[in-house]
Amino acid sequence: xxxxxxxxxxxxxxxxxxxxxxxxxxxxxxxxxxxxxxxxxxxxxxxxxxxxxxxxxxxxxxxxxxxxxxxxxxxxxxxxxxxxxxxxxxxxxxxxxxxxxxxxxxxxxxxxxxxxxxxx
Amino acid sequence: xxxxxxxxxxxxxxxxxxxxxxxxxxxxxxxxxxxxxxxxxxxxxxxxxxxxxxxxxxxxxxxxxxxxxxxxxxxxxxxxxxxxxxxxxxxxxxxxxxxxxxxxxxxxxxxxxxxxxxxxxxxxxxxxxxxxxxxxxxxxxxxxxxxxxxxxxxxxxxxxxxxxxxxxxxxxxxxxxxxxxxxxxxxxxxxxxxxxxxxxxxxxxxxxxxxxxxxxxxxxxxxxxxxxxxxxxxxxxxxxxxxxxxxxxxxxxxxxxxxxxxxxxxxxxxxxxxxxxxxxxxxxxxxxxxxxxxxxxxxxxxxxxxxxxxxxxxxxxxxxxxxxxxxxxxxxxxxxxxxxxxxxxxxxxxxxxxxxxxxxxxxxxxxxxxxxxxxxxxxxxxxxxxxxxxxxxxxxxxxxxxxxxxxxxxxxxxxx
Numbered sequence: 001x002x003x004x005x006x007x008x009x010x011x012x013x014x015x016x017x018x019x020x021x022x023x024x025x026x027x028x029x030x031x032x033x034x035x036x037x038x039x040x041x042x043x044x045x046x047x048x049x050x051x052x053x054x055x056x057x058x059x060x061x062x063x064x065x066x067x068x069x070x071x072x073x074x075x076x077x078x079x080x081x082x083x084x085x086x087x088x089x090x091x092x093x094x095x096x097x098x099x100x101x102x103x104x105x106x107x108x109x110x111x112x113x114x115x116x117x118x119x120x
Numbered sequence: 121x122x123x124x125x126x127x128x129x130x131x132x133x134x135x136x137x138x139x140x141x142x143x144x145x146x147x148x149x150x151x152x153x154x155x156x157x158x159x160x161x162x163x164x165x166x167x168x169x170x171x172x173x174x175x176x177x178x179x180x181x182x183x184x185x186x187x188x189x190x191x192x193x194x195x196x197x198x199x200x201x202x203x204x205x206x207x208x209x210x211x212x213x214x215x216x217x218x219x220x221x222x223x224x225x226x227x228x229x230x231x232x233x234x235x236x237x238x239x240x241x242x243x244x245x246x247x248x249x250x251x252x253x254x255x256x257x258x259x260x261x262x263x264x265x266x267x268x269x270x271x272x273x274x275x276x277x278x279x280x281x282x283x284x285x286x287x288x289x290x291x292x293x294x295x296x297x298x299x300x301x302x303x304x305x306x307x308x309x310x311x312x313x314x315x316x317x318x319x320x321x322x323x324x325x326x327x328x329x330x331x332x333x334x335x336x337x338x339x340x341x342x343x344x345x346x347x348x349x350x351x352x353x354x355x356x357x358x359x360x361x362x363x364x365x366x367x368x369x370x371x372x373x374x375x376x377x378x379x380x381x382x383x384x385x386x387x388x389x390x391x392x393x394x395x396x397x398x399x400x401x402x403x404x405x406x407x408x409x410x411x412x413x414x415x416x417x418x419x420x421x422x423x424x425x426x427x428x429x430x431x432x433x434x435x436x437x438x439x440x441x442x443x444x445x446x447x448x449x450x451x452x453x454x455x456x457x458x459x460x461x462x463x464x465x466x467x468x469x470x471x472x473x474x475x476x477x478x479x480x481x482x483x484x485x486x487x488x489x490x491x492x493x494x495x496x497x498x499x500x501x502x503x504x505x506x507x508x509x510x511x512x513x514x515x516x517x518x519x520x521x522x523x524x525x526x527x528x529x530x531x532x533x534x535x536x
Contacts, residue, residue: 087242120377
């Protein structure tokens with residue numbers, strides 16, 4: 001069963017960290033990714049650019065409006081995701097709990113829809 | 121030779137060739153890699169050079185050479201000590217040895233299946249390894265079928281083989297008492313593969329449907345080897361009787377069609393006939409197991425010319441039996457539907473309510489879908505609509521979600 005782990009944090013929080021602590025954080029993430037690759041559970045994963053690079057697109061009455069942002073200075077933003085194929089929801093939750101951002105913010109674990117159907 | 125023709129030729133040989141190699145060299149993991157590469161070589165070369173006169177011998181030769189080349193270039197001290205004498209060109213024949221044919225392919229398929237479905241492996245790994253080592257599918261094909269990157273699948277298979285190696289399991293059939301314990305695991309893996317093939321989408325779905333074909337092929341092989349095993353016969357029957365309905369299961373727009381609404385003229389009469397006869401065989405052998413009972417239920421459905429001809433009393437009795445054999449919420453849900461068909465929807469809803477305290481299933485999409493169906497039969501359209509909507513939110517299957525949403529929409533009064 002595939003799960004997407006959505007990673008949220010507030011970049012300003014980490015900007016206050018020492019370079020040492022930041023490096024330690026990245027290597028923690030690298031470690032988890034390596035383990036997930038070796039276990040055959042990792043399906044995909046990407047980091048997203050900082051929210052300041054975002055474009056928000058709305059179309060109302062056929063008229064598109066594109067704005068920069070949102071700038072969420074004080075809020076958490078989605079900074080990336082990984083998709084894992086694992087045996088159970090418990091396992092997906094276990095992986096999320098290891099992610100460093102879970103200590104300071106929150107990870108979302110969401111089942112990914114599939115196309116298998118047993119009889120309806 | 122067509123791609124399909126080549127596949128049909130190569131895949132059944134995979135397990136046989138692997139068996140020969142493992143008997144000769146041990147080292148299941150290394151042999152499995154070597155066979156995989158030989159199969160790839162064949163699929164690349166044979167379309168141009170033609171199929172060799174003895175395809176199996178060709179594969180054995182090529183796989184053996186790859187193995188010995190691999191061992192020569194590896195500086196693994198362990199392998200060198202164990203096999204350096206045997207690796208001298210004069211000592212190792214490149215092709216089949218006289219003793220290779222004696223044990224026969226028969227034993228090897230079963231032995232391989234027991235190995236790949238080792239209880240130490242999680243189900244997803246059992247499935248992947250079975251498809252590769254016994255099914256002869258390539259890693260890429262398996263990855264595509266399960267919608268994961270090839271590297272992910274390769275790693276999963278590699279890990280599985282390492283765990284088998286670590287378990288110290290040799291290449292031989294488990295002892296009789298162990299076999300009767302482990303055969304159900306093998307059957308479970310085959311049924312898992314079968315169900316994974318049921319997808320309503322096109323495109324990637326083409327690859328998934330192959331899984332169902334592969335599952336049936338492997339189960340037939342096991343049935344040929346263990347013709348007196350009722351559960352094996354039952355599983356094969358269940359697969360055939362379920363697959364018989366394939367053409368009628370999905371609308372052109374991808375939305376699944378429930379059993380009661382399927383166009384039965386599109387059911388595969390030949391598959392049903394074979395399935396029914398296998399069920400009779402299966403039921404004649406004791407003890408009865410869950411696959412036999414499920415097959416019997418499928419046979420009753422498939423033999424009904426019209427939905428209203430379905431013998432629900434028999435089905436209800438069989439679900440009662442199934443619940444005693446393998447009690448669980450999934451069986452209870454199905455029994456609730458059968459109860460409703462025999463004793464009326466309210467009785468079915470009473471059965472459903474016995475699951476309310478069960479965290480495994482209460483509030484889940486299957487329970488809510490059954491609730492919706494029964495509420496509609498009971499005349500409670502609003503309740504049914506709400507339950508269909510809840511079920512649609514909870515399911516993780518896209519085609520099922522569309523079906524449930526369509527039912528909720530159907531029950532929505534116009535103008536709302």
